[in-house]
Amino acid sequence: MKKFSDLLATDLHLDLVLTAEPVGVPDVEIWLNQQLIHQGQLLNSFTVSTPLPLLSEISVSVKLKNKFYSLESETAVVVTKLSIDRFDLVPRFTHLAQYTNDHDFKDPTSYVGFNGEWKFKVSKPFYQWQHEITGQGWLFQPCRITDIL
């Protein structure tokens, strides 16, 4: 790409990769941008690799359900990989995930061992979000004034 007009003519997207590993046989729902991509017992490693629109918000949700703590104390689902355009969000940015669960466990983790929802949200265009979370400094916004000239 040499010219800006080339950029406008190029179809750009993000590449998301998500891997979830079972511990035991967890009952799991996995959602990507409000779309259910897995439901039920997770018997093996689950990986999804998919393109996403460049500017859209991204929401990944992993829910653990129906765990009986007295019978299956080890059962869990572990998000071992979540990357966008090869930029790893787990484990480096695990602290940005929201984990709501029935044990009120709040420490940053990608080990979903309690019934509840682990959610990772990118609430603005990914590259703007990446700019912020990696400490790249200013991100200017266009500014206009009308009463000078």
Place this chain on the structure above:
Amino acid sequence: MKIASNGQMKFCRWSSVTGRVTQDSPVIGDIHPLTFFQKNMSSTRQAMLDGQSLPECNDCDVMEKYGKVSGRQKQLLKTGITVKDFAKSCASSPFVSEFEKSLQQGQTDLVPLDWQIDLGNHCNSACVMCAPASSSRLASEFYRIGLIDKLPVLNWTEDSSRVDLLIDLLCKTSGLAYLHFVGGETLITPGFKKILRALMKHDFRQNITVGLTTNLTVWDAEINQMLCEFKQIHLGMSIDSMTQVNDYVRYPSDIQSVTALMNRWIELSRAQNWIPTIRTTPTALTAGELLDIYKFASTNQVGVESCNFLDEPQILRMSVLPLNIRKKISDQIKHWLQDQKIDAKAVINIRDPNHVQQSILQDAVSYVNYLENSPDETHLLPAMVQYLKKLDQSRGNCVLNYLPEYEEIFRSAGY
């Protein structure tokens, strides 16, 4: 956007201001700075969008060639664009629709948010690598000894109508983010206080970061107090050697008082949560001093920013040094780097306090690359020696008293 010391407006703070740029830019006040930004910069904007390489961007091209973080990279980052992920980050930038609007005519209705303001050449130093346009003291000396036949035009900041025009624009720019002031010596240039005072009347001063570069010979408590009013201060401290070599190149400074003042600035910066940075201008005379600068910066966790690989004066470029000397210097820096842990990922936001050490190391690596790979320009050695001889005669000084290790090569070149 930049205002040069003579008042000429430039499209970029990093754009070359040396002889290579032949097209004269208009002076602030002759046209309104917003007109320059919105309309006069149209051809530049269009050329960039068309993917053309501009001669004014040469310094950045050279920096990137040798692995130095360039001004282009730093400025792009402020709009969310990275060179590494150029297409996607550009398409994701908050400015992408503005770029699109500029495609046809090159114009924009935006206002500049990031300025470099060269206040003029009012300066108490006469650094050997400086130019009359940036130092009144050097200009007088050059005129006296016949190196120039006329003095530079009057500083634009001495014309209050031009300063008022700029202040009016700045004070109406609610999204104003960064103002970097350069002299001459910034702290003794009256225009600096005037602009700060004007900005202090506005609430949005708390959103503005002020940058300034000082030659470490001035301490002005009143200015320091004013600086505390702003959101953030980026303090550039000019020094090229931790020894008396600095006294020679940054004539007529005194290294004892310069380092004392630098430590005072660092202390103040720590207290105020400012970001202090050592601003070096490495030349053939100070290439061998760089390692001590890096060590000092590393020990004190102060960043190092050498704006570019010296372009002008050409006769003082490091590449004028014989290859064996360049190799010796680069080997010393490499030896030091061996004991450091260098992150492969480039730090573009060099003002990030979390990445001070890495930014120091990557600057050091870039100078190793430059010393080892830049073209041989030893043919300029006689011209450098002639220039230094002339200065030394004027100043009752002798470069060999400061750099005895250069005696042989300087003598062979006519010293």
